[in-house]
Amino acid sequence: GIGGLSCGALTSKYGFKTLCLEAHDRPGGVAHSFARYSSASKTVPFRFDSGPSLITGLSSKSTNPLRQVLDAVGTANEIDWKQ
Numbered sequence: 001g002i003g004g005l006s007c008g009a010l011t012s013k014y015g016f017k018t019l020c021l022e023a024h025d026r027p028g029g030v031a032h033s034f035a036r037y038s039s040a041s042k043t044v045p046f047r048f049d050s051g052p053s054l055i056t057g058l059s060s061k062s063t064n065p066l067r068q069v070l071d072a073v074g075t076a077n078e079i080d081w082k083q
Helices: 002-013 065-073
Strands: 033-036 046-049
Touching (some): 002 065
16 A cells, blocks of 8 residues: 555665565555446546545645655655646
């Protein structure tokens, strides 16, 4: 999940050879979303976040733990943040 990806990114940054494995069909563990259509709209699905909400506070330096990992590995400023 997010913890494993964070550990993999940090250990790789500090020179360790790293391999991240995921049992799910997409990376991130439970931190993903899924879509379902409602009876009101058969063409536009409603998207549900099913994992922890670590999204708030990512676009600028903050105490968000995921933002701190992005800062530590040096990728936070490479992301095109949408607000």
